């Protein structure tokens with residue numbers, strides 16, 4: 227299917243979406259070296275309706291939960307390009323928090339931005355010692371400080387950021403939506419991003435000092451960003467994107483071996499078997515965690531189960547991705563890990579993107595859950 231990036235399709239279109247993903251995968255090696263980042267990719271995702279897919283009336287409307295389908299969608303985007311997957315997942319995550327915590331008026335405003343202007347959202351919580359502080363002035367609020375790891379920094383039009391606030395009305399870790407059109411290019415530090423992989427995610431440091439906004443841009447009350455089970459449960463979304471990268475490695479490995487007529491070799495077949503088993507187990511983790519998410523997210527009695535299962539999904543997919551890279555590495559050898567083959571880039575991207583917050587603490591929490599509930603999930 228030919229794709230015309232200038233021809234918008236108003237509703238989410240599966241066929242157009244899959245053709246878009248093929249094109250995104252083809253562009254990935256050039257995009258990695260582009261100073262602009264994946265601009266064209268998001269234009270295409272916008273045009274096939276993917277940015278609106280979770281809005282009311284959309285194919286994956288959050289009001290009609292279908293987490294397994296959303297996870298598959300995220301996996302497919304990650305398979306095309308992990309950096310695009312990271313930024314897209316941030317957009318979906320922000321829309322989810324707006325769905326959960328915004329007032330009806332705010333939802334209308336921010337949803338309309340996506341539908342009418344094609345707004346792309348980022349979500350930036352990570353920061354160093356010079357993080358975000360929010361101050362109140364007479365009729366508005368001002369920010370000082372920086373965020374790090376701001377994926378899509380130069381692409382997104384609106385960003386959910388978090389910061390500390392201490393006023394008589396609000397105290398704690400507060401979410402707010404920033405209009406990126408008001409953030410000057412000089413505040414975005416592209417030099418701060420020299421990673422092993424995920425270069426195209428453009429996860430730069432941003433200085434928000436001096437940004438002013440109205441109270442209507444606060445999203446929810448202080449502290450709710452960390453509300454459970456949504457906070458830890460949400461890890462299944464980035465795990466889905468990661469597994470997409472591993473699927474691209476699986477396909478790239480088999481294609482490479484076929485090109486060299488090496489698929490009859492039993493050593494290679496053993497490794498292919500291991501890779502495909504890990505992919506299958508990752509897909510099963512995602513499918514089941516999506517199902518549990520839908521069933522348990524509003525049930526307080528299952529909150530701990532949901533978090534434990536999401537934690538396990540995340541760490542098992544991390545382990546699977548690491549094993550898949552090791553097996554693929556041996557399958558294709560040095561020549562398979564050189565450009566123009568895409569495996570060298572996907573290895574770098576996936577290795578880097580697997581580094582997500584608190585991997586050790588997540589495993590400890592899984593152990594704590596099973597020490598308290600030895601029969602966990604066997605009900």
Ligand SMILES: Cc1cc2nc3c(=O)[nH]c(=O)nc-3n(C[C@H](O)[C@H](O)[C@H](O)COP(=O)(O)OP(=O)(O)OC[C@H]3O[C@@H](n4cnc5c(N)ncnc54)[C@H](O)[C@@H]3O)c2cc1C
Nearest residue numbers: 349350351352375376377424429578581582583584585586
């Ligand atoms: C490609 C990419 C894009 C990202 N995009 C975003 C984004 O858009 N928005 C956003 O908010 N964040 C983003 N992040 C940041 C991400 O959410 C994590 O905060 C970050 O990846 C964690 O960094 P780290 O591995 O250096 O963490 P660390 O916490 O330094 O962990 C490294 C290791 O140290 C261990 N460790 C942690 N604490 C201790 C301790 N006290 N003592 C001993 N060991 C410890 C950990 O278990 C782990 O093994 C992104 C990250 C990546 C890689």
